[in-house]
Amino acid sequence: MPELPDVEVFRRYFNSTALHQKIERVEVRKEKMLSGVSPDRFRHEPVGKEFLETARHGKHLFARLDSHLWVMLHFGMTGKLQYYKNPDEEPAHARVLFHFDNGYQLAYDNMRMLGKVSLVEDYDQYIRENGLGPDALSLEYNDFANLLSQKRGMIKSAFMDQSFIAGLGNIYVDEILFHCDIHPKSQVSDLSDDLRQKLFDTMNQVLETAIDRQVNVEQFPDDYLLGHREPDAECPKCGGTIQKIKVSSRSTYFCEQHQKKIS
């Protein structure tokens, strides 16, 4: 799941559950999930502290413990959070757990373990060092247009590139291009000013809609591609046929009828 909207929903969930609870113990079940911090330090440093606030940049979630100490959570393809008291509510692949003194625990669950968990001292420096571009939802149009004008290659590849814009992934890039009537293999350099504006507006609209609906596919508007991601499905916008292709080796769905290559 976790693209920007999912991570934003996780962040709000974190805020309404684990914030301001005193940490009694940190359990690291899969040390491989940790990055840039020793298991020993990660187990001990948060103890006695509480999470004071959260922040999100792209698909990265940060929870602040101190003025210069954040826990960073990245969810890969299968990560999620669960806050619970009763042990039988523990998710199936809990890899790291924060135990609070109210008897609850926050589990970082990640079946495929493709994500990472870290301790970060300098938030801005972390974003810089990890080559993350500006967050997709905090971008002004002028900056967006400037970035695009310096970018080359296929549109889908560009929007998937986290160093270009942080937060979009396979699903939401397809969704945005679907609503802009743009073929995913179109070249960035072929975009008109009007299309740039449309891409920007659509990006914001799609991300905000997904967050607003809690990333619950059932509640997405009827004309969204999500929910019709299968070959030969009927396009919910124009009745055309949904095609499946590979773009930079990722499965890509689009409507062959209304998404034409710009040239």
Added chain:
DNA sequence: AGTACCACCTGACGGC
């Protein structure tokens, strides 16, 4: 700089 491919992991599903 862009692209193509492999690798990291686990699990679900379809075909034989």
Added chain:
DNA sequence: TGCCGTCAGGTGGTAC
């Protein structure tokens, strides 16, 4: 039933 290939909403490295 069991084995096998393929696929999955992410990212990092490497080679052309």
